[in-house]
Amino acid sequence: MNGLSVEGEVRERRRRADGERSRRTILDTAARLATVEGIDGLSIGRLVDAIGMSKSGVYAHFRSKEELQLATIAAAQEVFDADIVDPALEVENGLPRLEVLCERFLSHVERLVFPGGCFFASVAAELDTRPGPVRDRIAEVQSDWTKLIASAIREAKRRDELDPDTSVKQLTFEINAVLAQANTEFLLHRDRAAFNQARRAIHDRLQALAARPRRRRRT
């Protein structure tokens, strides 16, 4: 098309596929590096060293450090969604989804999908005091995650899986707290016990808030 011959079309398609592949390579490396060395250290020069691509090769994809950082966050979010969110969206909203979200998150950290654990916890800790579009994007991703947990809790109340007096905000805070703590402790002490402590904390909390069978409520 655009007057290209069949051969020209094939070449053009290959060129685009190569471009897409090299962009992927850059972003995968960038996301992994960001969880170890920080997203702020993610200069184009640092990536050139890590991938062994030419500076102009990286510049062809990202014109500035900020553009590279935002694209890295988007790439990390794709990984996070595919590994944690999508499997949870396949089960019913309410307690079943809440449990999958928590379990997939813990498994994601334990499998070290990113070498620095949860990408967003890592980058949030780094950028929390540095205003700008990169930090804002991280805060948005965190808010979306919080909304997903809150929605599952709200639905669990509606389905009588949790006590109707349960505070959605409070329980969301508590669940996020233990998930984040498992990530922190595992990374700092390399002790897998943190995962079971998180599981037990969530289990105990949900048990305590489980809706009592209606017939017993009358008493």
Place this chain on the structure above:
Amino acid sequence: MNGLSVEGEVRERRRRADGERSRRTILDTAARLATVEGIDGLSIGRLVDAIGMSKSGVYAHFRSKEELQLATIAAAQEVFDADIVDPALEVENGLPRLEVLCERFLSHVERLVFPGGCFFASVAAELDTRPGPVRDRIAEVQSDWTKLIASAIREAKRRDELDPDTSVKQLTFEINAVLAQANTEFLLHRDRAAFNQARRAIHDRLQALAARPRRRRRT
């Protein structure tokens, strides 16, 4: 002493006091900077810019970046101890001490004693994947804090303030989780609601684990 005249002694004492003051200035600035820009970015060059001291002036105190980083951690720990640990050690061990530890920690973060919130959470998140003596020191400080919380819980069980079946490790994990989450959420969203959510979580957890009065246990 050492054959110094009285005037010589006074000069020597002044020189030492000046040295101590400039070391303090360097470390205070370093600790604050570390919670914003990271402890790894804490080069002697960066400090020279921030304090406006000569490079040789800073080098007179710290001969390497690692020496500077370890001294910065020690300085941050002094601040942390004076602000959080010492007031808690003044009250009885058990629930009273546990409550002061939690309350002082939350207040420490809220008052932004360090601009990046909890110094140790900030630096731990940065260094968790980077082995070395600086990271080891941070892990030790975190372990000391955990032991302090655990000791208060253990004593609370002994004093019948908490159910004797309470798992010290599990409750320590849960309390640390909500304290850390208050720090994280406050820094990322600048929302003070996180402090009250942490207070409520701790209060609810301690209530649920409160030792039942002995006479009721028989039933």
